[in-house]
Ligand SMILES: Cc1ncc(C[n+]2csc(CCOP(=O)(O)OP(=O)(O)O)c2C)c(N)n1
């Protein structure tokens with residue numbers, strides 16, 4: 001039993017997986033359970049894992065339900081149900097079972113493979129196929145849904161209503177059969193007995209949301225004022241674009257499918273030059289193609305938002321798995337000195353905040369802004385409380401009327417942000433230019449012009465007030481002499497760090513978390529202040545080479561002792577490993 | 589067509605005070621002149637015109653106009669212009685650049701701009717050389733043109749932009765010679781008025797690196813036959829001509845791109861019900 005779980009028969013959080021070959025419906029089963037649990041008052045997170053085959057390969061839904069909001073999966077799973085074992089081995093590493101876990105297979109498919117059945121893990125056999133076959137149109141995945149419902153104690157009426165909703169297009173008969181299968185599963189679970197009952201949630205009237213990180217990025221962007229998007233598909237960012245396409249049309253904006261990323265970023269810049277807040281979304285290979293035009297946006301001071309949903313790199317890398325290794329290209333990628341903003345969401349739910357904030361920052365400073373999400377955030381789906389309305393709205397300084405001949409598009413102002421004339425404004429005509437230019441935008445190779453415009457682009461970002469959104473600084477409630485660990489991380493690893501902190505709190509180990517949301521510019525003074533007095537700092541990142549640590553060390557000195565826990569994807573750094581690192585450090 | 593200047597604007601009203609960096613005698617001066625005359629003819633206020641370019645001598649043109657301009661990066665003028673037009677359909681958008689910019693580094697965008705058929709006018713000042721980088725062969729240069737980068741010539745078949753444009757779906761295709769101000773002006777006006785993606789290739793001599801192109805003025809001739817609305821016929825004609833016939837060669841009737849950004853917007857809250865469970 002996990003130390004942070006209630007020491008009685010109900011559990012605050014349960015992680016489970018359901019696997020099956022293509023068409024077995026493992027993902028559908030996971031989706032039904034997530035939605036039903038969300039409706040009934042639990043929080044949850046779900047990741048899908050699919051084989052390399054484009055269609056029809058094996059698939060797994062990895063779900064974690066909890067009475068509290070959850071930002072990450074746990075390192076191990078309590079229950080695994082395999083509709084069949086075809087290629088399930090391939091997932092074995094992704095879904096290690098907890099020592100007191102339970103694995104259920106169909107006796108018709110043979111024994112639980114050794115790679116999956118660890119020591120101490122209980123095994124049970126349920127004849128999915130036979131049970132499903134007893135009903136015309138019966139489906140094994142629905143039997144599995146019933147098993148989970150029975151084992152965890154989810155309310156069956158909620159599950160039934162979700163099924164009715166999801167299968168509404170398939171007709172009454174399909175819904176009826178689906179619900180019958182679930183009942184059969186529930187009966188089977190009753191015979192197994194269960195030590196996996198979920199704690200009852202505080203409320204069952206939730207009004208919660210079910211949303212993925214990629215959708216949340218899209219919604220945050222539109223809430224922030226984005227009305228134009230240009231798109232070239234790439235895993236794992238495509239869903240951002242596919243969500244934006246109809247959404248933008250509904251609000252009066254539009255999405256254009258471009259021929260490549262050179263075009264998509266250029267279209268976004270063109271649209272933004274016209275005054276419409278603009279976005280594009282991509283992953284590493286696309287960002288690599290975009291860097292020249294990022295420099296153009298920086299030099300011509302045209303705001304754009306580029307969402308980069310990171311995957312394993314370099315080159316084509318591991319398209320379907322997460323990594324944080326685009327940090328360097330996001331922060332530095334470009335020739336010349338081309339300041340930009342880089343914002344990283346700290347959780348699936350924070351994707352909305354980060355994207356909306358990014359739009360606000362881009363527009364306020366007329367600067368290219370990168371939202372550095374990753375596959376583990378973008379493609380995960382969560383049940384969350386409905387996000388509050390944020391005050392971040394695109395507000396670009398524009399000139400309404402130009403009185404005289406002297407309009408200076410790149411005027412040196414106190415904030416270093418110069419009001420922009422939008423096409424159509426009489427007397428505001430200027431040429432936006434990637435060439436070094438004068439305050440009027442006229443090409444110039446004069447050293448003073450070059451220097452002063454570079455200063456301006458630097459200063460507008462350096463002098464901006466980012467409030468306290470630059471990082472999330474949290475402690476785990478353990479004070480005093482034991483509170484001597486600090487986890488310093490960024491982006492998606494924040495969830496794992498939070499989880500580890502909660503576990504360590506139960507052991508009396510105090511941990512402070514500094515999770516950076518604003519990656520560039522690096523707010524050195526704020527970071528140093530946040531770390532003041534820190535004695536042992538654990539830097540966490542999902543990169544092979546340690547890009548985050550290098551970036552921090554290049555910019556500031558870190559106090560105390562520093563350890564560095566980093567690893568390439570696809571195996572995500574999990575809460576249990578973080579706990580072990582800190583326990584070992586403490587013991588040493 | 590009535591080529592009388594509009595009452596409101598003279599060609600000079602479309603010129604900025606910035607003096608061109610072009611070599612004396614460069615064909616692009618004439619293009620700038622025809623362009624400003626065409627704008628005066630169209631009568632669109634300078635602030636409602638946007639001139640988008642890439643990189644090259646020819647791509648310097650936006651700053652020489654009194655319109656809104658964007659001098660972008662090499663090869664990306666078309667998507668820059670398409671993004672602007674889709675976001676701001678009220679503007680008259682021109683994309684203007686060179687043969688290197690448009691057909692080599694930006695070649696892929698050319699194909700897709702023709703297909704997409706966004707209502708804008710693409711003017712390529714084709715001098716069959718990279719002028720700005722001092723004389724290398726471009727996709728439209730003859731195979732035996734000698735240069736330091738390709739001694740003895742590239743040996744490559746020149747690219748046929750007009751045919752490519754037709755095959756890719758451009759809605760209006762014309763060839764002009766920069767020295768023929770009157771015809772070029774008329775064609776630009778027509779290109780703007782024609783809905784969808786209009787492509788005007790202007791033979792514009794690079795007197796510095798292709799002094800041989802000074803002879804073009806004697807070689808060009810007005811297309812002997814009327815423009816057609818059949819792309820296959822137009823393509824056949826262009827494939828078999830001597831490369832010097834000018835005028836409007838093709839007028840299509842394909843529906844222009846129409847998914848524009850609107851002027852007023854709905855509250856994004858309408859998007860939220862899909863997430864509520
Ligand atoms: C990415 C990139 N590669 C190369 C260059 C160098 N470059 C500048 S202009 C040019 C060619 C321009 O040729 P063209 O478009 O025909 O214009 P022209 O100068 O002949 O008018 C090149 C290769 C560049 N600016 N950017």
Ligand code: SF4
Nearest residue numbers: 611614645719794795
């Ligand atoms: S180099 Fe050629 S194209 Fe460039 S300005 Fe001189 S003549 Fe014109």
